[in-house]
Amino acid sequence: AEAVRGYTLLELLIVLVLFSLLTALAIPRFVTLYASLTAAYQRDEVLRQIAGLGYRALSQGRELVVGEASAAGAAALALPEGWSVQAKPPIRYYRNGACAGGTLELSAPHGTERLVLIPPLCQPQASND
Helix, strand or coil: CCCCCCCCHHHHHHHHHHHHHHHHHHHHHHHHHHHHHHHHHHHHHHHHHHHCHHHHHHHHCCCEEECCCCHHHHCCCCCCCCCEEEECCCEEECCCCCECCEEEEEEECCEEEEEEECCCCCCEEECCC
């Protein structure tokens, strides 16, 4: 008679334990990777919005202000939850699309970054200080 070959219960348990250990090591890394990719995407989106403010002011035919407490200033940027932008003094984008320039402080859950906006186009650039 031919014997039926298969795995013993002990062999199956060892494989399950090894698989569980590998999963326990890998999942925290995936969570960290996901969080860092999400933060990078949100940062890129905020920078894209800042870079497009001159065009928005031109296309809407009205002045936009970033860093002002007014309702128009708050609506200038759609920020992700936990993010904020401060400008002292407020940065004005004129109806012709030009910008007065200045410094923005971009605060996110993972840290703060200072951006310089050089007129007239005011594309965001990392500050050297």
